[in-house]
Amino acid sequence: MALYENVFIARQDMSPAQVENLADEYVSVMESLGGKLEKREHWGLKTLAYRIKKNRKGHYVLFNFDASGDAVAELERRMRLSEDVLRYLTVRIEEVDERPSVMLQARPRDDRGRRDMRPRRDAGERKEEGAGQPAAAVSEAAQ
Numbered sequence: 001m002a003l004y005e006n007v008f009i010a011r012q013d014m015s016p017a018q019v020e021n022l023a024d025e026y027v028s029v030m031e032s033l034g035g036k037l038e039k040r041e042h043w044g045l046k047t048l049a050y051r052i053k054k055n056r057k058g059h060y061v062l063f064n065f066d067a068s069g070d071a072v073a074e075l076e077r078r079m080r081l082s083e084d085v086l087r088y089l090t091v092r093i094e095e096v097d098e099r100p101s102v103m104l105q106a107r108p109r110d111d112r113g114r115r116d117m118r119p120r121r122d123a124g125e126r127k128e129e130g131a132g133q134p135a136a137a138v139s140e141a142a143q
Contacts, residue, residue, distance in 0.1 A: 001068050003038070003096055008079055008088035009058035012045060019059040022084055026063070030075055035067030038096045043103045052086045060103070064096045 008026075010019045020042065027037050043060035052058070067075075072090055079088040 001034070001066050003064065003066050003093050004072055004090055005093050006063040006065070006072075006075065006088065006090040008061055009048070009052070009086045010061065010084050011053075011086060012055050012057040012059070014059060014084060016042070016044075016059070018084075019061065022082070023061050023063075026075055026078065029078060030063075030065055030067055030071050033067065033071035033074055035065050035071040037063065037065050039064040039098070041101055041104055043101075055086060058086055062101060062103075064093070 010022060014022075023040065023042070027040070030037065039062070041062040043062065045057050045059055047057050048055065076088065076090060079085045
């Protein structure tokens with residue numbers, strides 16, 4: 001048996017409870033064929049990079065499991081037949097990382113860059129600089 005990582009995207013109009021039931025169904029299929037679930041994460045509803053079957057968003061679910069090739073083939077067959085699954089991807093991995101995946105790690109909000117990092121002036125400061133004067137008069141006053 002080998003370690004695998006599987007991510008699937010479910011339709012956006014499903015509720016989170018329905019997505020969890022679908023994931024439970026896939027776990028039971030895998031375990032009935034001798035597989036063992038190592039880690040499971042629900043990443044939530046995320047925006048897709050492009051439309052898939054008229055969906056702009058999808059529920060992402062991650063599985064890490066130890067299973068045989070037959071169990072993986074059956075899991076992928078069921079995902080392919082399901083109308084609720086938009087896309088899936090299964091890859092073989094060397095080891096399961098016990099930490100939360102990158103998608104679940106909290107990203108600090110300060111990392112977002114602003115286009116203009118200069119401090120903004122208040123509306124009151126703008127009025128005091130050139131209150132009612134033409135631009136040429138303001139530049140002469142500044143000299």
